[in-house]
Amino acid sequence: MATSTSPIAIIRPRKKSRARGEVEKLELRASILRAASEEFLEHSYEGFSLRRVAERIGYTPTTIYIYFKDKDQLLRETVRDGFAAFDVTIQNAALKHTDPRERLHALGQTYFEFGLQNAALYRLMFMQRADFLLLRLLGSGATEEMRAAALLDPSGAPHRVVAQDLLVAAIKEGIETGQFLEGDAIAKADALWASVHGLTSLALSPLMSPDHARSLIDQLLENLIRGLEP
Amino acid sequence: MATSTSPIAIIRPRKKSRARGEVEKLELRASILRAASEEFLEHSYEGFSLRRVAERIGYTPTTIYIYFKDKDQLLRETVRDGFAAFDVTIQNAALKHTDPRERLHALGQTYFEFGLQNAALYRLMFMQRADFLLLRLLGSGATEEMRAAALLDPSGAPHRVVAQDLLVAAIKEGIETGQFLEGDAIAKADALWASVHGLTSLALSPLMSPDHARSLIDQLLENLIRGLEP
DNA sequence: TGCATTTAAATAACGGTGTTAATTAAAATA
DNA sequence: TATTTTAATTAACACCGTTATTTAAATGCA
Numbered sequence: 001m002a003t004s005t006s007p008i009a010i011i012r013p014r015k016k017s018r019a020r021g022e023v024e025k026l027e028l029r030a031s032i033l034r035a036a037s038e039e040f041l042e043h044s045y046e047g048f049s050l051r052r053v054a055e056r057i058g059y060t061p062t063t064i065y066i067y068f069k070d071k072d073q074l075l076r077e078t079v080r081d082g083f084a085a086f087d088v089t090i091q092n093a094a095l096k097h098t099d100p101r102e103r104l105h106a107l108g109q110t111y112f113e114f115g116l117q118n119a120a121l122y123r124l125m126f127m128q129r130a131d132f133l134l135l136r137l138l139g140s141g142a143t144e145e146m147r148a149a150a151l152l153d154p155s156g157a158p159h160r161v162v163a164q165d166l167l168v169a170a171i172k173e174g175i176e177t178g179q180f181l182e183g184d185a186i187a188k189a190d191a192l193w194a195s196v197h198g199l200t201s202l203a204l205s206p207l208m209s210p211d212h213a214r215s216l217i218d219q220l221l222e223n224l225i226r227g228l229e230p
Numbered sequence: 231m232a233t234s235t236s237p238i239a240i241i242r243p244r245k246k247s248r249a250r251g252e253v254e255k256l257e258l259r260a261s262i263l264r265a266a267s268e269e270f271l272e273h274s275y276e277g278f279s280l281r282r283v284a285e286r287i288g289y290t291p292t293t294i295y296i297y298f299k300d301k302d303q304l305l306r307e308t309v310r311d312g313f314a315a316f317d318v319t320i321q322n323a324a325l326k327h328t329d330p331r332e333r334l335h336a337l338g339q340t341y342f343e344f345g346l347q348n349a350a351l352y353r354l355m356f357m358q359r360a361d362f363l364l365l366r367l368l369g370s371g372a373t374e375e376m377r378a379a380a381l382l383d384p385s386g387a388p389h390r391v392v393a394q395d396l397l398v399a400a401i402k403e404g405i406e407t408g409q410f411l412e413g414d415a416i417a418k419a420d421a422l423w424a425s426v427h428g429l430t431s432l433a434l435s436p437l438m439s440p441d442h443a444r445s446l447i448d449q450l451l452e453n454l455i456r457g458l459e460p
Numbered sequence: 461t462g463c464a465t466t467t468a469a470a471t472a473a474c475g476g477t478g479t480t481a482a483t484t485a486a487a488a489t490a
Numbered sequence: 491t492a493t494t495t496t497a498a499t500t501a502a503c504a505c506c507g508t509t510a511t512t513t514a515a516a517t518g519c520a
Contacts, residue, residue: 025497050478061478063498071478127357130435161437190438191429191450198428199421205360207391208420220421227453255468280507290470291507301507466517477506484499490492 029067031057036078044120045128048075076132082121083133087162089114094166100174101225107170108196108221111163115200116210127201133161167192171228180228192224259297261287266308274350275358278305306362312351313363317392319344324396330404331455337400338426338451341393345430346440357431363391397422401458410458422454 035056040048050071054061068074093110097103115122125133160168167189174180180188199220203213265286270278280301284291298304323340327333345352355363390398397419404410410418429450433443 028497049476051476060499062480062500065479066497126435126437127431130437134436187446187449190442191446191453194429194432194438194443194446194450195425195454196428197432198426199424201357201431202424202427205356206364207356207360208424212420213424216417216421216424219417220425223421223457224425224453227457258468279505281505292471292509293469295508296468462520464517464519466515468515469513471512472510474509475507478504480501480503482499482501485497487494487496489494 032064032067033078036074040078041120045124050074079121079124079132082118083125086114086125090163090166100170100177100179103170104167104192104225105221107163107166109217111196112200112217116203119204122200123204126197164189164193174228181230188228195220195224262294262297263308266304270308271350275354280304309351309354312348313355316344316355320393320396330400330407330409333400334397334422334455335451337393337396339447341426342430342447346433349434352430353434356427394419394423404458411460418458425450425454
């Protein structure tokens with residue numbers, strides 16, 4: 001049978017045809033993700049509907065299951081870029097300041113403002129689906145069992161977010177230069193993180209207006225950083 | 231029936247019979263709320279199902295609509311006691327300490343620990359359905375328009391939670407006694423609140439273990455309170 | 461007491477969700 | 491060209507909140 005079309009087809013008739021199919025597959029996959037991204041931005045996590053994503057690109061809901069395991073995985077991949085953008089934004093803020101105090105302040109400000117400017121994403125990352133962040137942190141090398149275990153047992157040595165690590169680094173640096181008191185840098189970093197997260201999350205809730213929160217962030221950061229000093 | 235049993239039933243045959251009916255209604259209503267409460271504790275906000283509440287007490291889902299406007303109202307009434315318990319707990323903590331510094335510290339500790347001990351409730355109150363809190367704060371005197379407006383516009387002079395008011399009071403007292411620096415007591419209170427809320431909410435997320443958060447709360451509170459001092 | 465009215469509750473149904481199994485049709489392979 | 495693989499669909503399931511309609515019992519009144 002193969003002989004009828006081309007005897008030398010042994011080389012790679014499969015590869016070529018398969019390659020074409022895979023491009024198309026990737027295109028549809030990307031199209032799904034694009035639609036999902038719009039869907040998430042418009043309706044946030046609570047209103048994110050797999051069926052609407054499908055309808056948006058003119059496919060049936062079941063088609064999505066060919067490209068993604070389930071709704072969770074679709075959403076995970078949908079916000080992947082957002083997660084990365086968060087890391088980049090925070091990293092850049094850290095790079096702009098050599099002085100630990102200034103760097104901590106910039107990290108806090110940037111974290112806070114990123115949250116306000118990316119409300120749906122921030123809520124998802126830190127308030128609604130923090131498990132996404134954990135899975136991410138476990139990396140691709142982790143087995144399914146490790147992931148499941150990490151989700152079931154959030155205690156133990158926790159997996160740390162980039163922003164956390166940058167805080168720790170700045171604090172350690174401040175300790176080395178004598179600007180900050182000695183002590184558990186991770187503990188200090190987590191306390192700082194918790195405070196800024198608290199103000200950010202309240203600013204994204206009906207309990208505090210973003211503007212009111214903005215009027216508080218600098219003073220709060222100053223107080224917290226002063227608390228690190230001798 | 232009323233006439234057959236007593237001709238003088240004119241006095242209040244309606245009242246008596248109606249009273250009996252109303253007691254039964256109240257009993258069923260209470261039974262629904264009891265089932266809903268169990269449901270909420272077992273499945274939290276995300277998994278709270280009206281149909282399961284109905285099934286739990288052996289009624290059809292539609293019956294619930296005779297006693298409650300919709301799922302939201304059922305849930306609101308279900309957690310009413312929890313909200314009140316939160317207020318009482320915080321109030322008691324405040325009453326135990328006359329010194330503003332100590333009172334602030336106790337308020338923070340108690341708030342934090344209440345959150346950890348009542349995870350589903352705390353998440354609902356401050357993370358998932360803060361609008362419940364707002365409606366509550368608007369009180370029974372508010373019109374529907376006022377409530378709708380308050381929800382749509384969370385800016386403006388915000389309605390304050392009991393815990394917030396207690397913080398403000400303690401800070402104002404500390405300023406009067408000269409223990410704290412002069413300044414906007416509300417702003418200082420909100421910053422304090424945001425920080426404690428941040429640690430509490432992280433402790434209720436997979437991103438930070440409750441025990442780790444517990445190891446941070448006292449130091450954090452000390453730092454924040456010291457930030458109020460001259 | 462008998463009849464009419466009110467009303468508590470149930471049934472049936474609508475539109476929505478995520479998801480799985482079975483089916484169609486088109487493309488890839490031999 | 492015939493066979494196999496596979497992308498996509500249709501049909502279905504089990505949920506969800508909610509509304510309109512119907513049943514049946516309790517109540518009101520002559």
